[in-house]
Amino acid sequence: MKGIPIAGVRNFALMGHTGSGKTSLLDVMLNILGANDRIGSVDDKTSMADWTPEEQEHQISIFAKPFDGVYTAASGKQRRFVITDTPGYADFIGQLICAAETSDAALMVVDAVSGIQVGTNRAWKVCEQRNLPRGIVINGLDKDDADFDKALAAIKALWGDSRCVPVVLPTTDGKAEIDLLNTPTDQVPEDLAATVKAIRDHLIELAAETDDALMEKYFEGEELTADEFSDGLRKSVHEAHLIPVFACSAKSHVGVKETMDSISRLFPSPEDYPIKCADGHEVATGESEPFAGIVRRSVNDPFVGQLSFVRVYRGTLRPNTEVFNATKGEKERIGSILFVNGKKQTDCQEAKAGDVVAIPKLKNTFLNDTLCAVGDDTVFKPIEFPNPVAAYAVEPKTKGDEDKIGMALQRAAEEDPSIRVERNTETHETILWGMGDMHLDVTLEHIKHRSKVDIDHHTPKVAYKETITVSGEGHYKHKKQSGGRGQYGECYVRIRPKNSADEEGFVNAIVGGAIPGNFIPACQKGFAEGMSKGPLVGAEVSNVVVELYDGSYHDVDSSEVAFKIAGSRALHEAIENARPVLLEPIMSVKVMVPDEFMGDINGILNTKRGRILGMGQEDGLQVIEADVPQVEMFKFCSELRSITSGQGSFEMAFSRYEQVASNIAQKVISAAQKEKEEAH
Incomplete structure (x- = not known):
């Protein structure tokens, strides 16, 4: 936005558990920023943030959406706020990751009554993995049973006593907030004076620790200047040595402006540090640098068509210009640029580092594509997302x-x-x-x-496979005469389990021209057709070696079709003689749960024929690693959340195929035969 330099931009994501008040806080912030005329409500379905039909129906945030506006801080300085609202529900973690990857900081929202919940922990882990600067706001202090001190103690115990420091405190009567960074000492209530002094002393120490010269000055008893104190705190927040804690009550609008003032002062700007590219080298983010940004989301708007949301990392982007898609190696024409605030779309004449803007109707640009100035070849590292489960x-x-x-x-x-x-x-x-x-x-x-x-x-069907356990032989003579030219082809085959020494799955052992060479490919086609549908459940047959060792032909009646049929039928007989078995896909599963659910989860994995491979700890949670048949995992997601009240999560990836136990296999085979009979 014109008039506000990049140093004045604050790009951050709102994160936290579902129901912690993120959206209510955002609605109040947007009202202060002038983005909405009146403060919306999630309950009344008038929230500026949760405006899609799905969000209003479920009354939760589902999509990560950017909002922006200009804030005039208590110092009189103007700041441009770019805020991304993120969902707290576990299923929408992809939206959270996308916001974390393309924001400069995160504001974690903790409910003053419920405290730290599973969604808060999940968001915190995402931030920790990316070393993302963050602050914490304890929200809902106007609720019955709200307890700021209890919530703060839990935060300090879990995330660090020395680095989680309150900078906006509630007064003892709960009717106002004290901004420790801006409130003069003589205006601090007497009953909080000692607490405020101790916190300020600790903040001064944290600021001094960011620079050797400041540390020397601090040890010599000299006071830090206002600029030194402010710059030191911002650097400490950027390095996650300081995690400022704010107090507010969004619904009664108390403490929100103080929180925004502190964000203005403490959160980093886009130019505070360089951005890493995909190849590891860093690029500067100044306004005079050539434009570069990454597409963080692509949506299909019913009125505009495709909208590509671009996080600008450096330089300036203007309408009616040409840019280079460095990911695809193609040029794109930028027509118009839009700022999007909920349903509102306004034309943008220039977008700078830190901005998130929507570009309509790009031809070949999608999520994770890097756009940059023509002549530049900057490519940013793509955002990585977890495997679906x-x-x-x-x-x-x-x-x-x-x-x-x-x-x-x-x-x-x-x-x-x-x-x-x-x-x-x-x-x-x-x-x-x-x-x-x-x-x-x-x-x-x-x-x-x-x-x-x-x-x-x-529920999806399982992609079973079939294989054999011993060697077997098969023979089929295809002979048909119905007037005119007939059909004739005869094949003898051996089949055996494939081992590591076998490079090919087919062996041509024909000698003496029993089958002419020009018919061998037809036999192979028949084998391939026979392998596509095994005798047990009609699944693909794998890990076998087929040997064609004898046969016969007719000078006139033999044809490719005849040998294809003979090969397929001979192979089926060989498979049936080689003790075929059913194989099922096995998934590598990693389950993360609090201690109290370990017994329940181990029990349910055992009932699912799971094989426990190991246990350990990670991020304060118990981790169980196991191999489990895929057929048992389709309902595990809902079962896990029900058992753990949403506190458990898991990752899953395909591992290998294994033989199905005979009692289970018989049920699968019977079900397949019944389905086949019903289809006919």
Whole structure:
């Protein structure tokens, strides 16, 4: 925004547990920034932040959305606030990660009654992994049973007593807030004077520790100047040695301005430190540098079309200019640029470092693409997202909507980086992957609202495989005569389990021209066809070696078709003679839960035929690593959250295929045969 230098920009993300008051706090901040005429309410569905149909229906934040405005601090200086509201619900962690990666700091919201909750811990872990500067606001001090001191003690105990320091304190009557950085000593209430002095002394020490010269000055008993104190605190926040704690009551509008004043003074600006590129080198972020930014989200607006949200990291971006997509190696034409505040969209004449702006109708630019000035080749490291852990098999309710559903699912995956869509060629199902049942349900609701497509879903089928346990032989003679030219082809095959020494899965052992060379490829096609559907459940047959060792042909009646049929039938007989078994996919699972749930989780993993591989600790949580059959994991996400009251989480990745126990295999085979009979 014109008139405000990059040094005056504060780009931060609001994070915390669902229900901690993030959105209410944001609505008040936006009112102070002049972005809304009146303060909205989540309960009344008038919040400027939670405005989408899905968010209003569920009354939670679902999408990470940027907001901005100009704030005049107590010092009289103007600051540009760029605030990203993030969801606190576990299923939408991809949105949280995206905001953390493209913000300069985070403001963690902790409820004054409930204290630190699982969503707060999750957000904190995301920030710690990225060493993101952050502050904490204890919100809701006007509630019954609210206790600032208790919440502060819990924060200090968990995240560090010496670095979590209150800089906005509530008065003893709870009706006002004291900004320790701006309130003169003679205006501090007498009953808080000693507390305020002790905190200020500690802040001075933290500021001095950021610089050797300041430390020497501090030890010699000299006072730090106002600029030295302020600069030292900002550096301490940037290095996460100081995590300022603020007190406020968003619903009664107490302490919000004091919190914003402290953010203005303490949080870093985009030019305070260089940005790392994908190759590891750092680039300066000054206004005079060539433009560079990364696409952090791509959405399809019903009125504008595709909108690419770009976090500007350096330089200045203006409308009607040409930029270079360094990720794709292509040029893009920038038409208009928009500032987006909820539903409101306003034209932007220039965007600087720290800004998050929306660019309509880019042709070939999507999430994680780097845009930069023409002639530049800066590429930023792409944002990485966790693997999805929950899945639905989806299909249109109405026949004829196949094309529409394909496009709608593709759009959903482009807009939400933690959604994945795949076509399972073995089960012939379209699979929608996400971070949990709520995530998948909301995605389907979003598709219905936007694309007008109703989608049915069910638990996906498991992509079983079949293999053999011993060697076996098979033979088939295909002979058909129905007037005119007939069909003739005969194959003898041996099949055995494949081992590490086998480079090929096919051995041609024909001697003496029993089968002419020109028919061998047809036999191989027959083998491939036979391997695509095994005799147990019609699954792919894997890890076998097929040897074609004998056969016969007819000078006139033999053909490629005849040998393809003979090869397929001979192979099936060989597989049936080689004691075929069923294989199932095994997933590597990492479960993280508080101590008190260890027994329950170990028990449920055992009932799911899981094999516990190890246990340990990570970030204050117990970690269980196990191998579990995929078929047992489809409902685990909801089960885990139910057992742990939302405090547990897990990661999952495909590991390998293993033989299914005979009693389980028989049930699977019987179900497959029944389904086949019903289909006919």
